[in-house]
Amino acid sequence: MSPQFVKPYVKTNKHDMADAEAICEAVTRPNMRFVPIKTVEQQAILSVHRSQTEFVKARTSEANQIRGLL
Numbered sequence: 649m650s651p652q653f654v655k656p657y658v659k660t661n662k663h664d665m666a667d668a669e670a671i672c673e674a675v676t677r678p679n680m681r682f683v684p685i686k687t688v689e690q691q692a693i694l695s696v697h698r699s700q701t702e703f704v705k706a707r708t709s710e711a712n713q714i715r716g717l718l
Contacts, residue, residue: 650683
């Protein structure tokens with residue numbers, strides 16, 4: 649479930665028991681929407697994109713560091 653749909657059902661401060669209770673209450677609602685489960689292929693593509701983004705961040709950081717030192 650998406651956290652934005654569970655948040656209205658949290659009654660007190662954020663802790664595990666309150667979160668679990670809110671999730672249980674949200675699941676029982678008939679019009680609740682659920683996040684679809686990703687396939688293995690989708691997860692693989694997401695991991696490739698995520699690692700590519702991290703490489704770009706590292707490259708930019710390194711270039712900025714070199715520029716700062718020069």
